[in-house]
Amino acid sequence: MNKGLTQEQLEEKADLGTNYVYKLENQSTNVKVKTLEKVMKALEVDFEEFFDISLVEKNEDLSELLVQIKELSSGQQDRVIKALSTLVGEIKGEK
Template sequence: MAGLINQIGKQIRILRKNRGLTQEQLGEKVKLPQSYIGGVERGEKNISIETLERFILALKVSPSELFGTELPSDKEKILDLLKVLLQNRSLKEIEIIYNLSKDVLSAFDAKNAD
């Protein structure tokens, strides 16, 4: 069980940092002191399901994002950062960014095909 506690703590740390939050800021969102957040991230605290739910809501993630069997790869971390960047954008803005991304990737693919 200690492995799962450590895994969740590491995931919380990564997600917190990706969102530009300090431990104190996350603590304010979940209504827990900074020292407790640090203990959770280090795998020293055995948190309740209720507390876990508060973390999920504060970090705006799905439960599965905390229960991955492995730490996220660098690629997954960057994909999460993109998700954070787009989260508060309008649907129209997201569609524009999507279409721009498709165009850029098409250009990359055409260049690599040569």
């Protein structure tokens, strides 16, 4: 997704710390649900657009997983996001 903002502009719009967007892009920080909400608001996109849900519509398992995650508390969602980020990073590194 490209909204024409620099990292610094997005950090300012979303009220994030310096270099936070860089860390997000490089998966070197754990992101909280509230932070994702700030980023989506700053980018003026909804959940579906941010996560490209059009891809999810083609995968029933992924759709069901997102439904289950939405039903969790904020703290539980944070744990799931952290676990999935770690798992995806490990899988990408397997090549």
